Amino acid sequence: MIELRELRNFIRVAELGSISAAAVYLHMAQPGLSRQIRLLETRLGTDLFVRNGRGVVLTHAGERLKNDASELIEKLSSSIADIQNNIDTPSGEVRLGILPNLGAKFYADILTKAKQRYPLVKIIMFEGYSHDIVGWLKRKVIHAGLVYEPGNYPEMRPDFTFVERAVLASKEGLSSPCKRVSFSQVVELPLIVPSELGLTRHKIDQAARLAGKSIRCEMEVDSYAVTAQLAMAGNGYAVFPRSFIWHEVEQGFLQAVEICDPEIQYSLSLLVGAGTAQRLALSRVAGLIKETVADYRDRGRWGGNFSHS
Known part of the structure; x- marks a missing residue:
């Protein structure tokens, strides 16, 4: 029987393209993680990765398992979090892609407010440029991300758009x-x-x-x-x-x-990944980001308005 923990570890290896890097991220010994991946392949009767000198690359079967397992874990985590908190108190992990040029103070304000209002929510921020963030969204490394010119990414769903x-x-x-x-x-x-x-x-x-x-x-x-x-x-x-x-x-x-x-x-948008469940925690964090943008606008720090199209 395959455990969720094994699937989560498999997904992390797939996202990082390296067993050694995934072992560091997961705080595991590399040999133990390698054995776990080999056992998973044995149980499924097929190779999930092709090994090369630079790391590992998903096979066709591995790509299918990663997509299906990611969707399954996302839905299960959302369901568990909502049930445990009676759909009233947000909890769980929200992974955000952030742009470097909006400034440390802006992101610090978001994290400070989130800690005060939603102490059970853990926000992890990944810094990159718009094309990096869209790539992370497609690979489900993150749940949502701020990007410029969202019209370049019609397959992504904007939570809000601010035109500056x-x-x-x-x-x-x-x-x-x-x-x-x-x-x-x-x-x-x-x-x-x-x-x-x-x-x-x-x-x-x-x-x-x-x-x-x-x-x-x-x-x-x-x-x-x-x-x-x-x-x-x-x-x-x-x-x-x-x-x-x-x-x-x-x-x-x-x-x-x-x-x-x-x-x-x-045009600055908060994009939500295709197929990402709009969990309570993600919804509240998205609302908090929009609220912070509006506050910066009202204080004259940012110039522009939200798009209603």
Whole structure:
């Protein structure tokens, strides 16, 4: 008889692609985990992994077992958690994919609120970029994740979408104080921009084509943190979502004005993995994240609104 513990360990090996890495994660001895996997293969009468010099890769049978076992364990865990807590008190584990550029304070606020309101919920955060997070969602490594431009991932279900307007950031601000700056003015300034592969660069270039303009590229940097430091040092102007630099703006290190004519917008969504049960814990944590975004908007830290489409 196959135990759930064996299936969970098998899934962890499959997700990490390495028995040794899974053994470390599971706090097990590697030989013991290897024996467990071999015994599982013997019971099923087929190989679940192909071994190579870099680790292990799922066979066709292994891929099918991983998908079915993941769905089974997800549903069972959800059912047990709801029954144990009378469907009133959320509990269990919620694994979230998070974006690095939204700042440590934002995530710390979410974790602090969650600990106070839902002490039986364990939140684990995995940091990566949008394409990483979508990959983790598809492999069911995480339950939900924050990503930019959710329209690129139509197979995923958004819990909410927040549309944020871009700002022009610099050390001294513009020569004439204003709350908004037209894009035709932006392209005349010495800009610090990402490479052509970056999301912000794509949006800037798209706006430039619409306006029939060419940008003045002072520096090309594929790091928002480095770009912010360069802007704070007076090396040029940069385009950001306000959420990336609100702390520097509050501290007076950067000046920021919204870009208009045309606006540059970013869509941020909390995506829930396909087939993921909307357990009570996940639902409450998703609501708490949305609440924190709304709080940051209301305090002027982020600029934008929730999309109702």
